[in-house]
Amino acid sequence: AMKINQDTVLRGKKVTLVPYTAAHVPRYHEWMQSEELQRLTASEPLSLEQEYEMQHSWRDDADKCTFIVLDSGRWPGQAEENSMVGDVNLFLTNSEDPTLGEIEIMIAEPSCRGRGFGKEATLLMMAYG
Numbered sequence: 001a002m003k004i005n006q007d008t009v010l011r012g013k014k015v016t017l018v019p020y021t022a023a024h025v026p027r028y029h030e031w032m033q034s035e036e037l038q039r040l041t042a043s044e045p046l047s048l049e050q051e052y053e054m055q056h057s058w059r060d061d062a063d064k065c066t067f068i069v070l071d072s073g074r075w076p077g078q079a080e081e082n083s084m085v086g087d088v089n090l091f092l093t094n095s096e097d098p099t100l101g102e103i104e105i106m107i108a109e110p111s112c113r114g115r116g117f118g119k120e121a122t123l124l125m126m127a128y129g
Helices: 022-031 035-041 048-059 117-128
Strands: 015-019 064-071 084-092 101-107
Touching: 015 117, 022 048, 022 084, 035 101, 048 064, 064 117, 084 117, 101 117
Parallel strands: none
Antiparallel strands: 015 064, 064 084, 084 101
């Protein structure tokens, strides 16, 4: 059950989307310690170990596709973990109609909000999905 997006890189002017891997988990976990983000995403705080398990289960989920949003201005000059600004999920909500889906986006880095990153990430996902 290998994910279709495993090797996909979606490059835009402002953001680049890369598949969510174990290398991204520590930074993602740091973000999700924020009470504001927990509230906005209706998430429970998880331990780092649980976050790794979650990443693993998402990777094998055929109905869900998760990308990490990188700042195109910082990456590839910096490591992916240092260029992460958020994540975007594509859920296939209807097994009978694969064209129906739902996109969820989170720009976790406050300094990167309101700069059109989320909009571009959504457009890249729609074009990909």
